[in-house]
Amino acid sequence: MTTKIIMDTDPGIDDAAALTMAINDPSIDLKLITTVAGNVTVDKTTINAQKIVRFFNAKIPVASGAEQPLFKDFEDAARIHGESGMPGYDFPTDLPKPLDKTAVEALHDEIMASDEPITLVPTGSYTNIALLFSEYPEVKSHIKEIVAMGGALGKGNMTSAAEFNVFTDPDAAAIMYKSGVPIVMVGLDITMKALLTHESIQELPQISETGKMLHDIIVNDGDNSDKGIAMHDVNTIFYLLHPEAIKTEDMWIDVQTDGPAIGETVGDIRGAYHDGKTNAKVSVDIDAVEFNKWFLEEVRAIKN
Ligand code: BDR
Ligand code: CA
Numbered sequence: 623m624t625t626k627i628i629m630d631t632d633p634g635i636d637d638a639a640a641l642t643m644a645i646n647d648p649s650i651d652l653k654l655i656t657t658v659a660g661n662v663t664v665d666k667t668t669i670n671a672q673k674i675v676r677f678f679n680a681k682i683p684v685a686s687g688a689e690q691p692l693f694k695d696f697e698d699a700a701r702i703h704g705e706s707g708m709p710g711y712d713f714p715t716d717l718p719k720p721l722d723k724t725a726v727e728a729l730h731d732e733i734m735a736s737d738e739p740i741t742l743v744p745t746g747s748y749t750n751i752a753l754l755f756s757e758y759p760e761v762k763s764h765i766k767e768i769v770a771m772g773g774a775l776g777k778g779n780m781t782s783a784a785e786f787n788v789f790t791d792p793d794a795a796a797i798m799y800k801s802g803v804p805i806v807m808v809g810l811d812i813t814m815k816a817l818l819t820h821e822s823i824q825e826l827p828q829i830s831e832t833g834k835m836l837h838d839i840i841v842n843d844g845d846n847s848d849k850g851i852a853m854h855d856v857n858t859i860f861y862l863l864h865p866e867a868i869k870t871e872d873m874w875i876d877v878q879t880d881g882p883a884i885g886e887t888v889g890d891i892r893g894a895y896h897d898g899k900t901n902a903k904v905s906v907d908i909d910a911v912e913f914n915k916w917f918l919e920e921v922r923a924i925k926n
Contacts, residue, residue, distance in 0.1 A: 624649055624651040625649065625651065625741055625862055626651045626653055626736060626738060627651070627652055627653065627740065628652075628654045628732060628741075629644055629655050630655075630656045630658060630687070630729070630743070630744040630748075631655060631656070631658070631667065631744070631855070632658050632661045632662070632667040632707075632745070632746030633657075633667055634660065634667065634670065634699075634708065634745070634855070635661075635702075635707075635839050636843070636854045637667075637670075637671075637745050637746065638670065638674050638836075639840065640745055640771075640855035640856045640858060640859050642832065642920075643860075643920050645678050645682065646923070647859070647863060647920060650859070650862065654682065654683055654729070654732045655683070655684045656684075656686075656728060657671050657685070657746075658687045658688050658747055658750050659689050659749075660699070660746035660747050660786075661698060661700070661702070661746070662698050662699075662700055662703060662706065662707035664686055664688065665686075666706060668686040669717065670707050672717040672718055673708065673713040673714075676714050677713055677714065677832075678926070683720075685721040685724060685725045685727070686720050686724070686725060687724065687725025687749070688750050688753065691747060691791035691793070691794065692749060692752060692753075694790070694791060694793065694884075696790070697790070702843065702845050703843070708839055709839065710838040710839045710841065710842040711834075711835045711838040711839050725750045726750060726753050726758075729751075730754060730757075730758045736764065738766075742765055742767075742768045743858050743859070744770045744772070745787070746787055746790075747788075747795075748787070748788075748794040748795050748797075749791045749794045751797075751798050752793070752795075753794075756797070762801055762803050767803070767804040767805065767806060768803055768805045768806070769806045770787075770805060770808060771787060771808045771809075771813070771854050771858050772807070772808070772809060772887075773787075773788050773807050773877075774809045774810035776810065778885070780885065781885065783882070783883040784878075785885070788877060788885045788887055789884065790885075792879045792884055795877040795885075796876075799875050799876070799877055799902065800901070802901075805875075805903070806870065806903045806905065808858050808861055808905050809904065811904075811905060811906055812857060812868060812905040812907065813857050814852055815907070815908055815910050816853070816908045816909075817847070817849050817852055817853075818840070818850050818851050818917060819849065820850055822850070822914045822918055823837060823840055823850070823851065824837075825918060826840070829922055830921065830922075830924065830926060831926055832921055833921045840853075853917070856917065857905070857908070860908075860913055860916060861905070863916075864912070867908060867909045867912045867916075868907070870903040871904050872900040872902070872903055872904075874889070874893075874895065874896040874900050875887050875889055875890075875902045875904065889904055
């Protein structure tokens with residue numbers, strides 16, 4: 623059985639790796655890619671998404687989305703992902719054209735045309751999703767679930783409290799978490815545990831051209847430690863394919879939209895504020911060894 627998904631993304635090095643898995647894994651049917659400003663500006667994230675689509679000669683439409691967050695000033699992450707957002711590899715330059723409609727229109731059309739509820743996989747800020755829900759609330763009942771990279775119960779990576787995707791557009795995150803659509807929060811609590819080890823990264827170019835491409839962009843990730851490099855966004859695809867390798871807990875997530883903790887995802891772990899109600903499955907633990915094994919197996923299974 624395949625899972626129909628749409629990725630809303632800001633490539634970005636780890637976004638590119640997540641797209642690679644989603645495009646190629648036969649259990650996933652990637653219907654549409656929408657882009658958003660995040661790691662770099664949206665003109666660049668759109669080009670980067672098209673480069674990945676072109677690299678695999680995939681026939682997946684790309685629609686360009688929000689240029690900036692709903693209210694907050696835009697701050698990119700080029701210090702981590704480089705000025706282009708995806709440096710290190712010479713991609714073909716004859717890129718497919720993006721769709722002649724906005725991300726919000728493309729999301730609406732794809733979700734409403736689908737014969738089964740679709741899974742949304744946002745790996746950037748949630749601006750497009752918040753705009754979609756505001757403009758077309760009828761889509762909500764046609765979404766199976768949202769598997770979203772972002773947030774943290776523990777410490778942030780942008781401020782002490784906030785993870786980058788939620789920090790970028792906290793107002794959009796608050797709208798998404800209040801939407802009533804089932805959400806799986808794939809946050810730093812697991813993505814900082816499942817680092818792609820340097821041994822795994824060194825193995826990549828020996829596998830194939832795809833492995834070389836991933837290696838060449840991953841080694842440019844500025845968020846690099848002795849233990850390895852976080853592949854944050856790839857954890858969403860790992861969850862879709864291997865939910866048993868990730869432990870989740872049901873809880874209510876509130877998003878701080880101002881003050882020193884702006885962008886924090888506050889998990890009501892004691893059930894103190896919401897009468898025992900929950901709005902998310904929050905990832906709390908992951909099998910990091912399995913993640914590394916799976917990552918390499920996925921790349922080995924890709925033909926080119
Ligand atoms: C998230 O921020 C971005 O830089 C990454 O692509 C990922 O989506 C991690 O905090
Ligand atoms: Ca991302």
